[in-house]
Amino acid sequence: xxxxxxxxxxxxxxxxxxxxxxxxxxxxxxxxxxxxxxxxxxxxxxxxxxxxxxxxxxxxxxxxxxxxxxxxxxxxxxxxxxxxxxxxxxxxxxxxxxxxxxxxxxxxxxxxxxxxxxxxxxxxx
Numbered sequence: 001x002x003x004x005x006x007x008x009x010x011x012x013x014x015x016x017x018x019x020x021x022x023x024x025x026x027x028x029x030x031x032x033x034x035x036x037x038x039x040x041x042x043x044x045x046x047x048x049x050x051x052x053x054x055x056x057x058x059x060x061x062x063x064x065x066x067x068x069x070x071x072x073x074x075x076x077x078x079x080x081x082x083x084x085x086x087x088x089x090x091x092x093x094x095x096x097x098x099x100x101x102x103x104x105x106x107x108x109x110x111x112x113x114x115x116x117x118x119x120x121x122x123x124x125x
Contacts, residue, residue, distance in 0.1 A: 002026045002114040004097045009119030012087055016123070020082040022097030022116060031055025032103040035080040036112055037071060039093035039121075046096070050082060051106045060106045065091075087123045094118040 003026040008019050022035070029035075036051035050071040051060040059071055070083040080097060098112035105111035 002029075002099045002101075004099065004114060004116035006095065006097050006116045006119040009095060009121045011122045011124065014088055014123055014125050016087050017083070017085045018087065018121060020084065020095055020097075020119060020121075022080040022082075024078045024080065024099070029054050029078055029099075030101075032101075034100040034103050034106050035071075035073060036098045036100060036106070037080075037082045038096045038098060038109060038112075039091075040096070040118075041093040044093075046109055048107045048109060049095070051100070052080065053103065053106075062107075084121070087121075089123045089125045091121060092123050093121060095121050 005023045007021050033054040034051050037049040038046050039049055040046040049062050052071045052073050068086045072081045096118045097116040099114040100112045
């Protein structure tokens with residue numbers, strides 16, 4: 001069982017920045033794992049934001065955030081980060097961290113096996 005705990009959400013003005021963290025525990029994280037960030041706004045489906053392969057650090061981004069968000073990982077702290085810059089009101093959502101243990105279908109929500117409880121990000125205009 002993998003436990004994921006997100007932190008770092010909050011209220012920020014448009015144009016501001018936040019850094020989300022996802023602490024991973026419960027079982028070893030293998031190089032084949034992919035760690036992802038998703039978000040869900042009220043009334044909308046959960047959508048893929050970014051992912052990173054734990055071993056080589058290959059990164060994947062949704063087009064909507066590619067130029068503004070950066071995903072990274074710390075193999076020592078076993079933590080995944082999402083640096084969010086130039087935030088827009090449309091980025092308002094609950095942000096979730098997730099683990100894909102099969103290491104494939106990186107952009108597909110159903111491919112992720114373990115999920116955190118989420119952290120709220122609110123961007124005011």
